[in-house]
Amino acid sequence: MNWTTFAAMLRRDAHVARRNAPMLIVQTMLQPILFVFVFGQVMIRSGLMAPQYKAMLLPGIIAISMLMTGVQAVSMPLIMEFQFTREIEDRLLAPIRIEWVAVEKIVAGMLQAIVSGLIVFPAAWAVLGTNVSISFDRLGVFIATLLLVALLSAAGGLTLGVSVGQTQIGLVFSLIIAPMIMFGCAYYPWAALKTFPFVQYAVLINPLVYASEGLRGTLAPQVPHMPTAIVVAVLAALDAALIFAGLNRFFKKAVS
Amino acid sequence: MGVGIRTHELRKIYTSAPPMTAAGSAAVFAARGRKKKQKFEIKALDGVSLEIHAGEIFGLLGPNGAGKSTTVGVLTTRVEPTSGTAWIGEYDVWRDQVAAKKLIGVVQQRPNLDFSLTAREILTFHAAYFGIPARERAQKAIEMLERFQLTDRANDVVRGFSGGMMQRVSIARAMMHDPQVLFLDEPSTGLDPQTRLLLWEIIREYNRAGKTILLTTHNMDEADSLCNRIAIVDRGKVIALGTPTELKATVPGGYLVRVRFSAGLDGLAPTLRNLPGVREVKVEGQSADIYADRGGPLVGPIAASASAAGLDLCDVHISEPSLENLFLHHTGRSLRQ
Numbered sequence: 001m002n003w004t005t006f007a008a009m010l011r012r013d014a015h016v017a018r019r020n021a022p023m024l025i026v027q028t029m030l031q032p033i034l035f036v037f038v039f040g041q042v043m044i045r046s047g048l049m050a051p052q053y054k055a056m057l058l059p060g061i062i063a064i065s066m067l068m069t070g071v072q073a074v075s076m077p078l079i080m081e082f083q084f085t086r087e088i089e090d091r092l093l094a095p096i097r098i099e100w101v102a103v104e105k106i107v108a109g110m111l112q113a114i115v116s117g118l119i120v121f122p123a124a125w126a127v128l129g130t131n132v133s134i135s136f137d138r139l140g141v142f143i144a145t146l147l148l149v150a151l152l153s154a155a156g157g158l159t160l161g162v163s164v165g166q167t168q169i170g171l172v173f174s175l176i177i178a179p180m181i182m183f184g185c186a187y188y189p190w191a192a193l194k195t196f197p198f199v200q201y202a203v204l205i206n207p208l209v210y211a212s213e214g215l216r217g218t219l220a221p222q223v224p225h226m227p228t229a230i231v232v233a234v235l236a237a238l239d240a241a242l243i244f245a246g247l248n249r250f251f252k253k254a255v256s
Numbered sequence: 257m258g259v260g261i262r263t264h265e266l267r268k269i270y271t272s273a274p275p276m277t278a279a280g281s282a283a284v285f286a287a288r289g290r291k292k293k294q295k296f297e298i299k300a301l302d303g304v305s306l307e308i309h310a311g312e313i314f315g316l317l318g319p320n321g322a323g324k325s326t327t328v329g330v331l332t333t334r335v336e337p338t339s340g341t342a343w344i345g346e347y348d349v350w351r352d353q354v355a356a357k358k359l360i361g362v363v364q365q366r367p368n369l370d371f372s373l374t375a376r377e378i379l380t381f382h383a384a385y386f387g388i389p390a391r392e393r394a395q396k397a398i399e400m401l402e403r404f405q406l407t408d409r410a411n412d413v414v415r416g417f418s419g420g421m422m423q424r425v426s427i428a429r430a431m432m433h434d435p436q437v438l439f440l441d442e443p444s445t446g447l448d449p450q451t452r453l454l455l456w457e458i459i460r461e462y463n464r465a466g467k468t469i470l471l472t473t474h475n476m477d478e479a480d481s482l483c484n485r486i487a488i489v490d491r492g493k494v495i496a497l498g499t500p501t502e503l504k505a506t507v508p509g510g511y512l513v514r515v516r517f518s519a520g521l522d523g524l525a526p527t528l529r530n531l532p533g534v535r536e537v538k539v540e541g542q543s544a545d546i547y548a549d550r551g552g553p554l555v556g557p558i559a560a561s562a563s564a565a566g567l568d569l570c571d572v573h574i575s576e577p578s579l580e581n582l583f584l585h586h587t588g589r590s591l592r593q
Contacts, residue, residue, distance in 0.1 A: 002354065002387075004384075004387040004440075005385050005387065006387070007387045008381065008384035008387075009385065010408075011384065012370075012373075012381045015259065015373075015381075016372045017376070019372075077372075084366075085366070085367075085368060085369075085371065086364070086366070086368040087368060087369065087370050087371055087372075089334070089368040090368070090369075090370055090381075090382055090429065091385065092334070092387070093332065093333070093334075093357060093360075093362055094357065094382075094385035094386065095354050095357045095358040095385070095386060095387075096274075096354060096357075096385075097353065097354060098353070100331075134374075144356075253468070254331070255333070255334065255335065255336050256270070256334065256335050256336070
């Protein structure tokens with residue numbers, strides 16, 4: 001394994017991300033912060049929602065931000081790079097096995113997802129103001145969940161990026177990603193769906209459910225949430241499946 | 257101590273649409289049995305065996321879709337052959353990919369630059385992928401930018417570059433890690449005549465340092481003036497191989513006189529064959545390709561024999577000994593078709 005090449009490719013991605021950083025940060029922050037303001041401040045202060053909602057909302061917002069950032073950070077450039085211009089070719093021709101080019105994309109995506117989570121977390125917390133019952137008692141599990149969610153987003157981005165073309169990506173975002181966010185148990189706990197039994201079981205195919213419930217379980221254990229052990233196991237299984245599928249398709253797309 | 261290239265019976269059949277670079281004109285839609293759905297099949301390479309010596313400038317000459325780019329693709333790990341083997345030096349390209357990739361530099365037919373980077377960054381990051389230390393790669397980039405007349409645009413993102421500039425960046429990039437074997441797929445496409453001459457000079461100079469160069473082209477002048485040896489490729493097969501001089505000598509007579517008459521000329525062919533200096537006559541309908549050891553002086557006798565047979569001469573084209581004639585001789589088609 002050629003770590004020099006791998007590190008150089010990571011540096012390249014970091015360099016490009018740094019160049020686009022101001023736009024990326026605005027893009028990452030804007031929606032979650034607006035959402036947090038409306039639901040965490042306006043709705044609660046006007047009495048339309050209970051104050052406990054703050055602690056419920058924060059982990060979900062982190063899950064959405066991380067997932068969206070990772071998916072976009074990996075899939076969008078990949079789609080561009082595999083287009084007509086085949087920009088990715090200088091990395092495919094670098095002295096490293098082709099699979100590692102994809103692994104590098106996953107690592108770069110994970111890092112961006114983690115950075116996004118770490119930016120949104122304090123910002124959203126600050127907007128929510130006082131009375132947010134978040135605890136860090138389960139720090140180890142929280143970090144493990146965070147890493148699994150980051151990997152989920154990056155591996156998902158890889159699979160998406162090598163599976164759809166530029167013409168379909170808009171459709172994918174509006175038809176798949178948008179419902180995913182709404183049914184991702186980010187704005188409400190999974191338990192809240194018990195009055196819609198069909199929906200409650202149907203959403204189990206949605207990876208965001210496990211990201212939201214997992215982060216909720218570690219940050220706000222007082223809110224109803226899925227058992228953390230199950231969430232971690234499912235996240236690990238999803239990660240493995242997406243890495244396998246993503247690498248496979250990447251290889252097929254890279255070599256004709 | 258250079259590195260040679262070898263391929264043995266390379267075959268490549270695309271069963272789905274190939275990438276743009278390898279799209280061939282030799283597409284075959286073969287209907288399978290009674291199934292209504294047609295099976296998509298393109299035979300891009302049909303048993304290509306080549307031996308390219310270390311330190312040689314070798315040319316693959318052929319029309320679009322002949323299989324040149326696919327051959328380069330297989331040799332550069334970008335296209336997996338359906339069967340056959342390819343070696344760069346002692347490394348089997350498909351078994352020891354990483355070792356093979358270390359030895360090669362590749363300029364693709366279409367500029368495939370990293371559009372998120374500036375010209376200088378493209379060169380330095382490329383060198384970094386190949387493990388060249390920071391100071392060395394920065395210095396090398398400065399030299400290359402100067403060499404390819406890109407210094408004044410070095411810090412611009414390449415997205416806005418003209419085609420010729422992108423091509424120059426591609427070539428500079430491929431040479432950044434000083435590869436033993438340089439692949440150039442249609443390198444002078446989109447270059448103005450002046451830059452083309454600069455490129456030829458750079459290729460010759462790189463070759464003088466003992467490097468092996470494989471270039472593909474459909475430009476006869478380029479193949480003729482640059483290459484030590486040439487393989488003429490058509491429909492996935494090598495149809496002729498040798499030095500430019502050797503190859504041109506295989507065309508009967510060297511000169512080609514293409515003529516067209518007012519009507520079919522079946523009866524006229526034996527007469528034409530007997531004209532002094534004529535080596536071979538290929539007739540097709542109203543046209544004939546006459547291979548001979550002279551050009552202009554033959555037109556009078558051809559016109560005379562035509563009018564004796566009651567035919568009018570409508571069109572005459574004379575070409576001097578060239579690789580174009582060679583290609584025509586072997587395939588009956590022009591390289592430009």
